[in-house]
Amino acid sequence: MNNQGLSEEEIFSYLENAKSEDTDYYRVLSSMCTHPHKIAVEAHRLFIEANLGDLGLFAGAHRLEKEVIKMLGELLHAPSIGTPSGNSFDSSVCGYLTTGGTESNIQAVRGMKNLVNAGKKDVGKIPNIVIPESAHFSFDKIANMMGIEVRRALLDSELKVDPASVESLIDTNTVGLVGIAGTTEFGQIDPIEELSRLALENELFFHVDAAFGGFVIPFLENQYPFDFEVPGVTSIAIDPHKMGLSTIPSGALLFRSPSFLESLKVSTPYLTTKSQFTLTGTRSGASAAATCAVMKHLGREGYVKNVQYCMHLTTKLVEEAREIGFEPLIKPLMNVVALKVPNPDLVRQQLLKRFGWNVSITRNPRSLRLVLMPHNTALDIEEFLQDLKKVTSEL
Secondary structure, three states: OOOOOOOHHHHHHHHHHHHOOOOOOOOEOOOOOOOOOHHHHHHHHHOOOOEOOOHHHOHHHHHHHHHHHHHHHHHOOOOEEEOOOOOOEEEOOEEEEEOOHHHHHHHHHHHHHHHHHHHHOOOOOOOEEEEEOOOOOHHHHHHHHHOOEEEEEOEOOOOOEOHHHHHHHOOOOEEEEEEEEOOOOOOOEOOHHHHHHHHHHOOOEEEEEOOOHHHOHHHOOOOOOOOOOOOOOOEEEEOOOOOOOOOOOOEEEEEOOHHHHHOOOEEOOOOOOOEEOOOOOOOEHHHHHHHHHHHHHHHHHHHHHHHHHHHHHHHHHHHHHHHOOOOEOOOOOOOEEEEOOOOHHHHHHHHHHHHOOEOEEOOOOOOEEEEOOOOOOHHHHHHHHHHHHHHHHHO
8 A cells, every 4th residue: 555645637547547457348248247227327326335234224225125126026926925905915025135146046055054954854964955067156166165065967958957867866965956047158948847846846945046047038038937936946046237237246036935034044233133134244235226226217128128139139140150150059048159169169269369259168068158248239240250250261
């Protein structure tokens, strides 16, 4: 730290220099995040000092968080309970805003484990969860943190988890199942209804990781069952800072009923509230405000347009890629494309080195992974395919 403070001009010059080292979303085809909506940015600024870790001091920010959870509950078909009058209904879903999918997944599995420890199920020395091979790497962190065994079920020919493989891995020490609604690598949706049946039959907690797909699947032309409408789904992770167009970090974890959230409760004797259910103590009220603002501003109609735009780019990419000889591994369900190319690792390297394109590689099978986000344009797609053709023709 310097002895004397720098001027604002010097500070912002320093920051602008650092910012120039960041990758702008221009020519990025690998990220599931994008530019936040301007409404979200302004709302974030307005609540920048709000700490949702001490709810009594920031009642306004807390109210916005509850509004977001209610809107997400409606979006994800949360179960409804009648009021005493029987004239109206209210969502019984509960949850809170997290920093993103990793935290949400950690908390869901922590809930599974806590329920087991509370006597919900008799398990042996090491509890286990069954997840798809396509699950996010956050589950590797979970295994390391919690001392549980993570069992990985095989995928089928369409790169969705195979329910028969999941069933074969369940034993008396299994505490929960995980399904993915919008896999990070392939954009696939696991057979949630079949996994739900397995969860119900075995009395297991069933968590759906819809960090990316949660703001895509409800707005697609074709409908896919993945949320609380499926009876065995216990919890859902969804990230507004991805296709929800909120600011980073904005994630959410929703539970079917308060009893599951209760399993995460710890006392907080020094705060204005007596307990917390969250993983982090200090939490951003700004993210809650940003998410609330953008969801209310766009509404369902706005999100439909957002998804339609990205799906239009996805269709354009697949069709024009085929014209120059490149096929997708599978038909894309959402705005993620796995493209079959020769020597994908070298192609990725050359695309970045020669043309500045940021793309990524799927693990198994290896292919070019492309995510079509709101920051991309039709011209981007055309230029990318021209550059892809040049790179592959020279290999």
